[in-house]
Amino acid sequence: MSVSESDIAFVRELFAGLGGLSHRKMMGGLSLYSEGQIFAILSSSGRVYLKASGTFAEEMAAAGAVKFEMEDGRGMNYWTLPDDALDDPDLARDWARRALAAL
Numbered sequence: 001m002s003v004s005e006s007d008i009a010f011v012r013e014l015f016a017g018l019g020g021l022s023h024r025k026m027m028g029g030l031s032l033y034s035e036g037q038i039f040a041i042l043s044s045s046g047r048v049y050l051k052a053s054g055t056f057a058e059e060m061a062a063a064g065a066v067k068f069e070m071e072d073g074r075g076m077n078y079w080t081l082p083d084d085a086l087d088d089p090d091l092a093r094d095w096a097r098r099a100l101a102a103l
Contacts, residue, residue: 048086
C-alpha cells in the first residue's frame, strides 16, 4: 500500500503555513520537509509522524503519541502526531514547529 494523492493533500493542508513545505515519496510513504529540513513522515498506512528525540519526544509521549516501530521491532525517532492535532491544523502546525525547533 502507498500513500494516495488525497493523503498527500491532507498532510499538506494540515501543515500549510510552514515555510517552504515540500514532500518526497519514499518506500510507500512520504517524507515532509520545511525549508529542506525533514520534520515528518506519512506512513503507507496513512499515519502522520513527527521527528522527535530527547525532551521533545518525552513531550510527545506525554501527549499520547506513539513511537514509530518497523516490522522487525526497531524503533525510529518518529512519533505519531497527537490525535487531537489531526483535526486541528493550528495545533498540527504548532507541533510541527516544535519538532523543527527541536532538530
